[in-house]
Amino acid sequence: MEQHPKVYVEVTAVFDVEGRLYPKSIRWEDGTVYEIDRVLDVCRAASLKAGGAGIRYTVRIQNQRTFLFLEENRWFVERKTDCLPLN
């Protein structure tokens, strides 16, 4: 079966004293936990790839830049396209 490009993930995050929200780690579908080394950017953005819109965190995980989206109260990431034959 074709895998959906939108992957909801479990996220551990902290609120700092200013009330800003920072994701610290994400748990992938297979259970692996990835630490977020750094949040590089935060902005509102849509994800055309996964299909959704919300607050986009540009994060660095194991030296890879990737996007993590907070949509209302759920977090999702975009599945890498090489495992998804999108038309």
Place this chain on the structure above:
Amino acid sequence: MDRSILHIDMNSCYASIECLHRPEIRHLPVAVGGDVEARHGIILAKNELAKAQGVRTGETLWQARQKCPELVVVPPRYPLYLRFSRLAREIYAAYTDRIEPFGLDEVWLDVTDSGVFGDAVEIAETIRRRVKFELGITVSIGVSFNKVFAKLGSDYKKPDAVTVLDRENYRTVLWPLPVETLLYVGPATARKLRARCIRTIGDLAATDPELLHSWLGKMGYVLHAFANGNDTAPVATLGEEAVIKSVGNSTTTPRDLTCLEDVNIVFYVLAESVAARMRENGLRAKTVQISLRDSDLFSFERQCRLAVPSCLASELHDVAMELVRSNYRFQKPLRSVGLRGVELVPLEGNVQLSLFEDPLRREKRERLEDTVDNLRRRFGPGAVTRAVTMCDPSLGTLNPKDDHTIHPVGYFKPA
């Protein structure tokens, strides 16, 4: 100094939002349609691919499928559209507080005093880019010196475009357009105008306003002013538009209504919902309006003034039934009906008492309905129901309050 007005239209709003959320259907013709099973089987919105195949908003699903067999129809998700509408307004609110929504997907902004963000065209471009990036859907924006032209501008080029109509170009750009593209020229008015060889907005602008008045009544003056860019209606400040002008519900029933008994049941359900909402908002209605639509989709409205302003379901219902009795003979079964309270006045305050009715009885009835509201709030909408609604559970268990639709607020109060 001229004002700077933007009109922003989210292109194929519902369909775009669905396509954004479903990458797998993005390359197909897509329409958002009502629920076929519950007979709300019409097209609410369609994407560009479906439009190219002739699918039109408002037609039935089977008509659309005949033109476009591979059409993907998805059910509407109003909470999602409301969220996008809200997010878009948050973007607009960064540039001005003069924001007047026109339905869920259209809005006017007055950016005359927003010079710190650039001129009107720069703001329009910024908004267009931001909505596309942040929400993943496109808007078309009209920039002009009045609301009517701004709206024409947003229709002029879409999707994802900004059109400027200023005092220099409006004659060459707008005047050749067919007259019905103008706001408030509906099919009936267009027919009247065409019969008198007024085919374009330019023709309308050049016609003697007194002549228009004699044909169209006072709308004649209004349309003449619109066509000449003399529309001075202000853009409401955010929050101002919250004044409620009417409280109403309509429903397309699960089966056609063939007799007064059927209508009686549905009007009880509608009246209860309307009355409860009026009480929630602290309002009474002076006038009751009903709308009826038969199985051929022919529809009309009738209204009647109440002796005393009321928020009682029983009174709204009785007046509505009286209107049906005196205006409809069931030549054709009814497909949908609506009930609306207008000319609203505050619940508190002095009321003219009637000589022929016992005010105490009335007060008792109001207390009774209040109590029923409370019971329903605490134990659910089905906790207390009228016996009549159980005669036909398929009609009696409609829930108009929860599946009521969102209508644009009128541009100005209809006469």
